[in-house]
Amino acid sequence: MFILLFLNLFVYTTIIASLGATTFIIFTMPSAYSAKTKNILGGYTVGIISGIIFNSMSLVLVDKIDMINLSMLYMITGALSVGITIFVMAITNTEHPPAVGMALSLILTPWNYQSLLYVFISILLMILVKRLLRRWLIDLQ
Structure with a gap:
């Protein structure tokens, strides 16, 4: 709800989808390896840094290379x-x-x-809620 409150649902759809998947993992599989605090924080840090680097690279390449197909550039930098x-x-x-x-x-x-700040705040809130509710959370299988 926090992320939906501060981010435009129609502009940041993929960011919200990523956080939705994290929410699912944290609250339906709280003891899973990928639900560990280290993995959530570390994974998002790596993902965001990588995304920023390759986004910047694509912006530079678009300005430098006129002949490149824009969708091909996004496919390559995305991959x-x-x-x-x-x-x-x-x-x-x-x-x-x-x-x-x-x-x-x-x-x-x-x-x-600012949207990345909201992402990190949302992640921290989810981790906090998970810790507060850990006594009652179980793995759904």
């Missing part, structure tokens, strides 16, 4: 962002699948740093 995010999460042991979606969403949709 690189996803691949690098998966690789870095794997080597840092911070696997959280929805964070890969966040990396891709920063390539495909408009965003600003």
Whole structure:
């Protein structure tokens, strides 16, 4: 609700979808490996950094190369962002699948740093609620 309150549902659809997937993992599989605090925070940090880097790269390339097909550029930078995010999460042991979606969403949709702040606040709120409710949360199977 917090993220929906502060972000435009129609502009930030992919960011909201990524956070929805995180919410599902945290509250339906609280003891899962990807629901650990380290994985959530680490995964989103890696995904956001990767997304920002490859988004910046695509913006620079669009200005420098007139002949490049815009959709092809987004496909390439999106694939690189996803691949690098998966690789870095794997080597840092911070696997959280929805964070890969966040990396891709920063390539495909408009965003600003304020929206990323809302993402981190939302993640921290979810982690806090999970800790407060840990006694009652069970894995649904």
